[in-house]
Amino acid sequence: MKRILIDAAKCDGCMNCTVACMQAHREGPGTVYDLDLTDIRNESRNHIVGCADGSYKPIFCRHCDQPECVMSCMSGALQKDPVTGHVKYDEKRCGSCFMCVMNCPYGVLKADTATRTKVIKCDFCEGLADGPSCVSACPKKAIFVEEVEV
Amino acid sequence: MRHIIIGAGAAGIQAAQTIRSLRPDASVLVIASDEYVHSRCMLHRYLSHERDEAGLSFVPEHFFEDQKIEQLLGVTVSGIDTGERRVILADGRAFPYDRLLIATGANSFIPPVGQFREANNVFGLRHLKDAQEIRALADPAEKILIVGSGLVGMDAAYAFLEQGKEITVVEMVDRILPLQLDETAGEAYRKLFEAAGCRFLLGKKATETVMNSSGAVETVILDDGTRIDCDLVLVAAGVRPAIECVKDSGIRAERFIEVDDYLKTSCEDVYAAGDVTGIAGIWPNAKKQGETAARNMCGQAVKYEDRYGMKNTMSFYGLTTLSLGRGAVQEGDQVIRCQDSKGYRRAILRGGKLDSILIQGAIDYSGVYQYVIKNQIDLSGIQTDIFHLSFADFYGVGERGQYLYS
Numbered sequence: 001m002k003r004i005l006i007d008a009a010k011c012d013g014c015m016n017c018t019v020a021c022m023q024a025h026r027e028g029p030g031t032v033y034d035l036d037l038t039d040i041r042n043e044s045r046n047h048i049v050g051c052a053d054g055s056y057k058p059i060f061c062r063h064c065d066q067p068e069c070v071m072s073c074m075s076g077a078l079q080k081d082p083v084t085g086h087v088k089y090d091e092k093r094c095g096s097c098f099m100c101v102m103n104c105p106y107g108v109l110k111a112d113t114a115t116r117t118k119v120i121k122c123d124f125c126e127g128l129a130d131g132p133s134c135v136s137a138c139p140k141k142a143i144f145v146e147e148v149e150v
Numbered sequence: 151m152r153h154i155i156i157g158a159g160a161a162g163i164q165a166a167q168t169i170r171s172l173r174p175d176a177s178v179l180v181i182a183s184d185e186y187v188h189s190r191c192m193l194h195r196y197l198s199h200e201r202d203e204a205g206l207s208f209v210p211e212h213f214f215e216d217q218k219i220e221q222l223l224g225v226t227v228s229g230i231d232t233g234e235r236r237v238i239l240a241d242g243r244a245f246p247y248d249r250l251l252i253a254t255g256a257n258s259f260i261p262p263v264g265q266f267r268e269a270n271n272v273f274g275l276r277h278l279k280d281a282q283e284i285r286a287l288a289d290p291a292e293k294i295l296i297v298g299s300g301l302v303g304m305d306a307a308y309a310f311l312e313q314g315k316e317i318t319v320v321e322m323v324d325r326i327l328p329l330q331l332d333e334t335a336g337e338a339y340r341k342l343f344e345a346a347g348c349r350f351l352l353g354k355k356a357t358e359t360v361m362n363s364s365g366a367v368e369t370v371i372l373d374d375g376t377r378i379d380c381d382l383v384l385v386a387a388g389v390r391p392a393i394e395c396v397k398d399s400g401i402r403a404e405r406f407i408e409v410d411d412y413l414k415t416s417c418e419d420v421y422a423a424g425d426v427t428g429i430a431g432i433w434p435n436a437k438k439q440g441e442t443a444a445r446n447m448c449g450q451a452v453k454y455e456d457r458y459g460m461k462n463t464m465s466f467y468g469l470t471t472l473s474l475g476r477g478a479v480q481e482g483d484q485v486i487r488c489q490d491s492k493g494y495r496r497a498i499l500r501g502g503k504l505d506s507i508l509i510q511g512a513i514d515y516s517g518v519y520q521y522v523i524k525n526q527i528d529l530s531g532i533q534t535d536i537f538h539l540s541f542a543d544f545y546g547v548g549e550r551g552q553y554l555y556s
Binding site: 003004005006008047049051052057059062064065068071072073074075076079095096097098099101102103104105106107108109110111115116146148149 | 434438468470472519542545547
C-alpha cells in the first residue's frame with residue numbers, strides 16, 4: 001500500500017502541508033490565495049506539533065496496518081480498503097460517537113469543530129493524480145509517499 | 151472446514167470476516183436471533199426516527215453475498231450438542247460444526263421492581279427488536295419514564311426529547327452518567343437535558359408499580375413515595391451476558407462463558423467472544439475478541455490482550471466528552487482540574503502515571519490518553535502538562551512508516 005512516510009528531522013514547521021490539506025478539503029471552489037484560514041469549516045487532516053526542544057513533529061494518519069479507529073467504529077463508517085489499504089471514512093454512515101477519536105493511539109483524529117457530528121480524517125486526497133496535497137506542498141521533503149509492504 | 155458463528159453483533163461479524171479473509175474456501179455460517187445486522191450503539195437513532203433498520207447496519211449492503219458467508223438470521227438457538235458437534239435451533243433444525251464461536255452478546259437486565267418483568271410496556275434497549283417494540287408504543291405515548299441515567303438511558307432520553315415527549319429520568323446515584331462523569335461534567339449535561347425539557351429525579355429508586363387491567367404499568371412509585379405516571383417505561387439498568395444457549399452443553403459458564411487466553415471455552419473447538427465472555431464489553435474490544443477468536447479457530451495461536459474497557463465517549467447537544475478510567479480518587483492521588491474556553495478537564499495521576507482522564511468540550515487529538523493509561527506509561531519525565539499531551543511527546547516512526555511509541 002501507499003503510505004505517507006515521515007522524516008521528522010527535516011520538518012521545519014512551515015505548515016505548508018496543513019494549509020494544503022485545508023485547501024484540498026475546502027467546500028467551495030478557489031485557490032489557496034482566497035482560502036479563509038479562520039473559517040472553522042476549513043480543517044486540516046494533519047497537524048504539526050511544535051516541541052519545547054525546537055523540533056517539529058508531523059502528526060499524519062498512518063492508514064494503520066491494524067487500524068484501531070476501524071476496530072472502534074460502531075457504524076461501519078470507517079473501513080480499511082482491501083485494495084488500497086487506506087482507511088476510508090463514510091460521513092453519511094457515521095454515528096458521531098467519536099470512539100475513533102479516543103481509540104486512535106496517535107491522536108490523529110478529531111471531531112469537526114463546526115458541527116461536532118463528523119470526524120476529520122485523511123482520505124489520501126483520493127482522486128488527485130499527483131497524490132496527497134500535503135506531500136506536494138512540503139518544501140523540505142519531510143513527508144513523501146512510498147509503497148510499503150502489507 | 152465448517153465454521154459456525156452464533157451472533158451477528160460486533161464480535162460475530164468481525165469473526166466471520168476474519169475467517170473469510172484467512173480461509174477463502176472455508177464454509178462460514180452466521181446464526182443469529184437478530185433479523186438484521188445492526189449496531190446496538192445506534193438504536194437510539196432508530197427511536198428518534200433518524201435511521202431506519204437498514205441505516206443501523208454496520209456492514210456493507212451485500213456483505214453476506216460478497217463475503218460468501220451464509221446467514222440464518224431471526225432464529226433462536228436452543229442448544230449446543232458439543233458431543234455430536236451440532237448447533238440446535240428452537241425449530242428443531244441442527245447444523246454441524248467443526249469450529250464454533252459463541253458471540254451472543256448480552257441482554258438487558260430488568261430488575262424485579264414491582265411488575266417490571268410482567269408488564270407489556272416495560273422494555274430494555276439492547277436489540278433492534280426492543281427498539282421496534284418501544285417505538286411502536288413511544289410514537290403515541292406522551293409520558294415516558296427512563297430508569298437509569300447511564301449511556302443507554304441518556305441516549306434514549308435524547309431521542310424521545312427530540313420527539314417532543316415528556317421525559318422523566320430516575321437515577322439511584324445523585325448525579326447523571328455516574329460511571330463516566332464526575333459532578334461537574336454530569337451537571338453540564340444535566341442542564342442541557344433540562345433545557346430540552348427533561349426532568350431528573352436523582353438519588354431515588356423505583357420500588358413499586360401500578361399495573362392496569364391491560365397489563366401496562368401506569369404509575370411507578372419511588373422509594374421516597376414520589377408517583378410518576380407513564381405510558382412507557384425504559385429500563386436502562388445494565389446487561390447480562392446471553393448464555394442461555396450453552397445450558398447443559400458442558401461449556402463452562404456461570405455469569406458469563408469462561409474462556410482461556412485464546413478465547414477458547416472449556417470445550418474443544420468452541421470459542422466465545424464479545425459481551426458473552428465478560429472480558430470488556432464495549433464495541434472495539436468485542437470486535438478485537440471476534441478477530442482473535444477467528445484467528446485461533448483458523449489454527450493460529452493468538453492470545454487476546456486488550457482487556458481495558460473503562461473508556462467511553464459521548465456527545466449530546468453538541469457537547470462531546472471523553473472518559474477514560476474509573477475516575478475514583480484514592481489517597482495520595484494527584485487530581486488536576488482545568489476549566490477554560492475549551493471546556494472542562496480532570497486528570498487523576500497515581501504514582502507518576504495517569505489513572506483516569508475526563509475531557510469535556512474539545513476532545514481533539516485525545517487518542518494518546520488511552521494508550522498512556524492502558525500501558526501505564528510513566529509520565530514523570532515528560533515536561534508537557536497533562537492536558538496538552540500529544541503523540542509528539544512519545545514520537546517514533548518505524549521502518550514502514552507506522553508510528554511507534556518511544
